[in-house]
Amino acid sequence: xxxxxxxxxxxxxxxxxxxxxxxxxxxxxxxxxxxxxxxxxxxxxxxxxxxxxxxxxxxxxxxxxxxxxxxxxxxxxxxxxxxxxxxxxxxxxxxxxxxxxxxxxxxxxxxxxxxxxxxxxxxxxxxxxxxxxxxxxxxxxxxxxxxxxxxxxxxxxxxxxxxxxxxxxxxxxxxxxxxxxxxxxxxxxxxxxxxxxxxxxxxxxxxxxxxxxxxxxxxxxxxxxxxxxxxxxxxxxxxxxxxxxxxxxxxxxxxxxxxxxxxxxxxxxxxxxxxxxxxxxxxxxxxxxxxxxxxxxxxxxxxxxxxxxxxxxxxxxxxxxxxxxxxxxxxxxxxxxxxxxxxxxx
Amino acid sequence: xxxxxxxxxxxxxxxxxxxxxxxxxxxxxxxxxxxxxxxxxxxxxxxxxxxxxxxxxxxxxxxxxxxxxxxxxxxxxxxxxxxxxxxxxxxxxxxxxxxxxxxxxxxxxxxxxxxxxxxxxxxxxxxxxxxxxxxxxxxxxxxxxxxxxxxxxxxxxxxxxxxxxxxxxxxxxxxxxxxxxxxxxxxxxxxxxxxxxxxxxxxxxxxxxxxxxxxxxxxxxxxxxxxxxxxxxxxxxxxxxxxxxxxxxxxxxxxxxxxxxxxxxxxxxxxxxxxxxxxxxxxxxxxxxxxxxxxxxxxxxxxxxxxxxxxxxxxxxxxxxxxxxxxxxxxxxxxxxxxxxxxxxxxxxxxxxxxxxxxxxxxxxxxxxxxxxxxxx
Numbered sequence: 001x002x003x004x005x006x007x008x009x010x011x012x013x014x015x016x017x018x019x020x021x022x023x024x025x026x027x028x029x030x031x032x033x034x035x036x037x038x039x040x041x042x043x044x045x046x047x048x049x050x051x052x053x054x055x056x057x058x059x060x061x062x063x064x065x066x067x068x069x070x071x072x073x074x075x076x077x078x079x080x081x082x083x084x085x086x087x088x089x090x091x092x093x094x095x096x097x098x099x100x101x102x103x104x105x106x107x108x109x110x111x112x113x114x115x116x117x118x119x120x121x122x123x124x125x126x127x128x129x130x131x132x133x134x135x136x137x138x139x140x141x142x143x144x145x146x147x148x149x150x151x152x153x154x155x156x157x158x159x160x161x162x163x164x165x166x167x168x169x170x171x172x173x174x175x176x177x178x179x180x181x182x183x184x185x186x187x188x189x190x191x192x193x194x195x196x197x198x199x200x201x202x203x204x205x206x207x208x209x210x211x212x213x214x215x216x217x218x219x220x221x222x223x224x225x226x227x228x229x230x231x232x233x234x235x236x237x238x239x240x241x242x243x244x245x246x247x248x249x250x251x252x253x254x255x256x257x258x259x260x261x262x263x264x265x266x267x268x269x270x271x272x273x274x275x276x277x278x279x280x281x282x283x284x285x286x287x288x289x290x291x292x293x294x295x296x297x298x299x300x301x302x303x304x305x306x307x308x309x310x311x312x313x314x315x316x317x318x319x320x321x322x323x324x325x326x327x328x329x330x331x332x333x334x335x336x337x338x339x340x341x342x343x344x345x346x
Numbered sequence: 347x348x349x350x351x352x353x354x355x356x357x358x359x360x361x362x363x364x365x366x367x368x369x370x371x372x373x374x375x376x377x378x379x380x381x382x383x384x385x386x387x388x389x390x391x392x393x394x395x396x397x398x399x400x401x402x403x404x405x406x407x408x409x410x411x412x413x414x415x416x417x418x419x420x421x422x423x424x425x426x427x428x429x430x431x432x433x434x435x436x437x438x439x440x441x442x443x444x445x446x447x448x449x450x451x452x453x454x455x456x457x458x459x460x461x462x463x464x465x466x467x468x469x470x471x472x473x474x475x476x477x478x479x480x481x482x483x484x485x486x487x488x489x490x491x492x493x494x495x496x497x498x499x500x501x502x503x504x505x506x507x508x509x510x511x512x513x514x515x516x517x518x519x520x521x522x523x524x525x526x527x528x529x530x531x532x533x534x535x536x537x538x539x540x541x542x543x544x545x546x547x548x549x550x551x552x553x554x555x556x557x558x559x560x561x562x563x564x565x566x567x568x569x570x571x572x573x574x575x576x577x578x579x580x581x582x583x584x585x586x587x588x589x590x591x592x593x594x595x596x597x598x599x600x601x602x603x604x605x606x607x608x609x610x611x612x613x614x615x616x617x618x619x620x621x622x623x624x625x626x627x628x629x630x631x632x633x634x635x636x637x638x639x640x641x642x643x644x645x646x647x648x649x650x651x652x653x654x655x656x657x658x659x660x661x662x663x664x665x666x667x668x669x670x671x672x673x674x675x676x677x678x679x680x681x682x683x684x685x686x687x688x689x690x691x692x693x694x695x696x697x698x699x700x701x702x703x704x705x706x707x708x709x710x711x712x713x714x715x716x717x718x719x720x721x722x723x
Contacts, residue, residue: 050582055407055408056401056402057402057407062400062401062402062469062470063430063708065428066430066585066708066709066711067585069582069584069585070584073584074582074583074584075583075584076596076600077581077583077596077600077601078581078582078583079580079581079582080429080580080581080712081427081580082428083425083427083428084407084408084427084428085408089426092425093427096443096444096447097443097447099447099448100443125405125406125407126406126408126412127411127412129369129405129406129412130368132412229423230424230425231421231422231423231424232410232411232414232419232421232423233420233421234414234415234420235414235415239415246421247421250421331411332408332411337410337414337424
């Protein structure tokens with residue numbers, strides 16, 4: 001069945017801050033949803049479906065999305081849903097909903113705070129509670145195991161990883177929505193001690209607080225979603241190849257990324273080694289700019305970063321004159337779960 | 347919109363503690379039962395959608411990550427829905443939309459809770475700065491709303507007791523039900539401890555382990571008794587604002603009106619309904635909210651909601667008899683589908699052709715519903 005043409009009509013994000021003590025859930029959501037609607041030239045009453053992504057563990061409370069709903073003015077009652085995932089998957093649900101033909105505008109938002117808790121401890125709890133979590137390992141440690149496999153397979157050197165970190169942080173320093181980070185030379189970076197060998201602090205995402213919202217619209221112009229797909233891989237790091245982001249490749253293929261010339265890709269890489277693997281999985285050549293915003297290495301707000309990648313990729317078309325861009329979102333350790341969105345100018 | 351059918355349903359046995367299975371084992375048990383019912387295996391499934399209540403209930407955030415293997419989802423799309431207590435219903439709606447939108451041909455959905463590995467009362471009782479405390483679990487939240495209903499309608503105080511007895515009698519016909527209380531009487535319910543006035547112990551739902559699964563297909567060929575999805579609906583409203591009617595929430599009434607309209611029916615066309623009644627008084631309250639009775643308590647008092655009444659409510663025994671929280675909504679949806687498939691065993695309502703599945707959550711603010719029918723829409 002032919003898909004209805006869904007466009008990114010509006011996008012807004014709060015500047016991602018290392019600590020945001022100014023805004024609680026409803027405020028994060030109110031500001032960004034109002035911003036995205038204004039960006040789209042639409043009002044709250046135009047929205048036919050609303051979907052959000054958030055995670056209680058980052059907000060430190062169960063049902064954190066419930067109070068967030070107070071921020072969008074859900075009265076009279078609205079058609080609404082929520083995923084306990086990165087809001088990129090909320091955008092996926094909204095895109096599916098728009099295919100039914102009875103609603104034409106969807107509002108998607110995500111919010112999260114990394115500053116409220118111990119992110120490594122949370123990532124440990126995300127692991128299989130019977131066989132993995134009791135080992136005390138974290139996502140960053142599994143990512144380091146993957147990075148070791150990447151280096152051993154000759155897919156990159158430690159200097160390559162440092163260059164990725166430096167490029168993303170430099171781009172982030174040009175991005176008004178990402179916090180400023182110190183820029184060291186590659187030599188200085190390589191001289192730093194490893195956090196979890198072979199990865200160093202600079203190889204990991206800059207954890208932030210924030211929110212973002214996107215308005216999707218059937219018709220009406222703006223970057224069109226030409227392909228949107230996601231796939232999950234096996235959970236146990238020992239039961240899949242760590243040197244191939246297989247589920248990212250499957251999602252990219254389903255989204256039609258392999259058949260298109262891509263001007264830029266916004267990748268949700270929370271470790272430099274992820275970027276190495278994602279470039280290969282998405283078959284991105286040297287002609288594709290990688291994460292011009294700085295990506296997650298520059299600013300990584302939990303449950304928001306994936307949605308921001310889609311917004312940033314859309315902005316590269318809307319405001320950057322690009323023809324075709326890709327956005328990527330991920331969840332889990334070592335790129336277990338991946339979403340790929342192909343956007344095209346209209 | 348692609349016509350979409352439920353072609354497989356699987357439920358675990360519901361119990362206070364399923365110590366014989368892990369969480370992956372629990373969800374897989376329901377999934378395999380649904381696949382067997384549909385005559386399919388995991389290789390026939392294009393995508394998996396799971397749902398459950400807050401992650402803090404079991405202490406595992408993003409459980410889709412570790413459940414992917416047990417549900418045959420590796421290499422496939424997998425999502426996790428969470429809309430508070432309505433999540434089981436919402437998960438079914440989202441999964442059905444993957445088919446009705448033309449995105450996928452066959453989708454597996456599973457909702458679960460393993461309350462024995464958790465402490466739901468703890469997760470439901472936290473206090474936060476600047477917000478009213480919901481300090482005594484769900485019962486503490488809903489008890490004042492029930493009192494408001496009693497005062498507003500002048501309902502006699504034994505209506506909740508009648509519902510508690512009726513649902514547990516129905517549960518005796520449901521081999522999956524957590525509670526089988528053959529000797530339960532109104533007197534025993536009345537004599538049970540008062541937990542949150544006016545909710546007595548035996549007027550409250552149990553804490554259960556369990557999972558429920560369904561398989562949606564755009565192609566019901568080969569399925570002798572598909573349950574066709576005639577309408578789906580989801581509505582939400584904010585928890586806190588002046589003038590909100592928590593006894594008869596607008597979002598619930600709007601959601602019900604939308605599914606009746608989309609299915610092209612009136613409430614009186616329904617043969618049976620499975621509605622989300624975690625505390626006995628919610629049966630009469632939802633009967634009014636859903637447009638199924640002008641006076642909910644009179645409908646209960648007149649026996650209209652018993653198995654041989656005008657509109658049997660919760661032949662399965664309902665949430666009052668089995669409550670794996672995140673799955674409880676999906677169980678309502680699945681039991682509605684079983685009824686129109688004529689596959690509900692001893693709890694079958696004779697000749698059921700149209701059924702309502704209903705779930706709610708949060709502070710009576712999130713609603714998901716569907717209408718299923720034996721005929722292709």
